[in-house]
Structure formats: C-alpha cells, structure tokens
C-alpha cells in the first residue's frame with residue numbers, strides 16, 4: 001500500500017486518486033469491494049455518537065451506520081464492513097491511497113478539501129458548527145472574554161483554522177495547544193493545561209463524558225463556524241460516489257416517507273405509495289442502475305434503519321436535539337433528492 005503525504009496529495013491528488021480507484025487492473029471501487037467481500041470504512045479513533053468502538057470492538061454511531069448502510073446496499077449485509085480508526089491527520093491519505101473505501105469520520109466539507117485532495121464529499125450527514133467548552137470555574141460567559149487563553153484542540157482539523165480566524169478577527173491573542181489524538185486533547189484540557197477545549201459542538205458533547213467532572217464544564221453560546229460533516233470518497237469513480245450519496249439519501253428519504261426498520265417488511269405485502277414503492281424496490285430499476293440489487297434501499301432500512309432511527313440511537317443520548325439536522329419538512333435543513 002502506498003503511503004502518501006498530504007503535500008504530495010496537494011500537488012497530484014487527482015492523479016493518485018484515479019490510480020487508487022483503478023487498482024492497476026481497471027477495477028472500480030465497487031468491483032474491488034465485492035471481490036474482498038466487505039467495505040473498508042475509515043472512522044474516528046473514538047467519538048461517542050458518531051464512531052465509537054466498545055470493549056469487544058463493536059463500532060456504533062451515526063457515521064458508522066452510514067458505512068453499514070453502504071454494506072447493506074452492496075451485499076445485503078450490514079455487517080460486511082470493517083472499520084479503520086484514523087486520526088484527523090491520517091484520514092485523507094488513508095482514503096487517497098486506497099487503504100479505505102469510504103471516509104465517514106465527522107469530516108467537514110470545505111472547498112480546499114474538495115479541490116486539492118482528489119476527493120469528493122458525497123453529502124452531509126450532520127450539520128455542525130464549532131464551539132468552545134470552558135470550566136465553569138473560569139467564570140466567563142462569552143468567547144469574547146477569552147483574550148490570552150490557552151486553547152486545546154486537534155491537529156489536521158478545520159478547528160485549528162477557525163479558532164485562529166476567530167481570535168484574529170476579534171483582536172485577541174491566544175496560545176494553541178494542539179495534539180493529534182483526541183484523547184490527548186481531552187486529557188490535556190481535563191488536567192487544566194488549557195482554559196478552553198474547542199471542536200465541533202457534536203464533538204464537545206461526545207467528549208464531555210470523558211472528563212473527570214463533566215458537570216463542572218460549560219459550552220459557550222458562540223458557534224464560530226459552519227461544519228457540514230459528511231462521507232468522503234476518491235474522485236474518479238462516479239458509481240461509488242453515487243452508491244455512498246444514495247445510501248445517505250435513502251436513509252433520509254425513508255424517514256420522510258415514514259419507512260423504518262420495523263415497518264419496511266410490511267411494504268412487501270401491502271399497497272404502498274409510488275414514492276415508497278420506488279424506495280423499497282417494488283417499482284423501477286433504481287438499484288440496478290447503481291450497479292446493485294433493486295432491494296438496496298430496502299436492505300439499508302431493514303438492517304440499519306432510517307436517518308431518524310440512527311440519530312435517536314446514537315446522537316440523541318449525547319443530549320443533542322435534532323435542530324438543523326431535522327428534516328426540511330420538520331423545520332430543519334435535511335433535504336434528500338428524490339428517488340425517481
């Protein structure tokens with residue numbers, strides 16, 4: 001397996017990506033995945049609610065479910081997936097080199113990541129924004145009171161860039177204390193080395209439980225950035241891009257149509273609306289056109305669930321309400337293109 005530096009990717013990302021996609025024999029990602037019998041999914045090193053392994057190595061989370069959904073769509077088996085834990089710094093190289101088939105790791109879609117790395121974002125599965133956590137004992141109520149603060153965060157993230165912008169824009173000084181591993185960031189903040197822990201607000205909610213005294217910390221009200229988080233694939237393989245994109249769309253559309261892991265089975269026997277018939281493969285050739293079985297979305301919903309089921313099982317326990325991640329029809333901004 002080739003090891004690539006990000007600098008190399010910046011120069012020749014697209015070329016590297018198409019080499020990795022074609023595997024030297026002209027095989028598509030779908031063909032390679034089918035041949036090995038599983039999807040290799042890049043995830044975080046442990047972020048409760050999004051991608052987190054228990055003591056027996058079972059992965060759960062919203063990002064994990066997206067990968068299980070792709071496995072269900074491709075193999076009819078949501079367990080035909082293996083997970084590669086990656087730090088923020090390692091993640092893009094792992095995808096570009098072909099070590100993983102999908103990156104589903106609370107990764108923010110930005111313009112340079114789209115244009116410089118030979119990668120494509122297949123959609124957004126969680127709309128987030130960057131926040132700041134402080135010990136309640138620090139006695140501040142606004143980020144604008146943080147002049148001169150020591151700030152803990154992860155390297156290789158948008159977080160580092162946004163916090164720099166925020167402090168500069170507000171004429172404040174700060175000292176960045178950055179680590180590659182998220183657990184090192186948490187440990188440093190917990191030990192009092194930093195006044196502030198900054199990351200995506202979902203990350204703050206997820207990591208808070210790892211602190212010695214979670215209730216002695218507060219998240220400030222300021223949201224200093226847009227962090228649209230979503231799954232990423234290599235450029236140059238539109239079929240695989242579509243499979244990932246439509247797996248996400250199928251989960252969101254299933255929620256909108258009221259189809260769940262519990263009731264999808266009944267769609268086989270009962271009359272259903274034309275939209276539901278297309279989703280579950282009773283009508284049309286939507287699966288075949290993706291290179292899959294027409295039951296692709298049926299299998300995703302039956303085995304993994306719709307977006308709401310995944311959100312409620314994984315993200316709701318962190319205390320994060322649906323908010324902007326509600327469906328457009330419920331006042332949020334989740335809006336999946338239709339299956340037709």
Ligand SMILES: N[C@@H](CCC(=O)N[C@@H](CS)C(=O)NCC(=O)O)C(=O)O
Pocket residue numbers: 044045046047086087088106107108154156157158159180181182199200203204227229
């Ligand atoms: N969304 C941001 C931040 C992603 C990030 O790496 N966040 C850290 C802090 S929440 C993280 O995922 N930690 C978990 C880990 O490294 O396993 C990005 O794409 O750059």
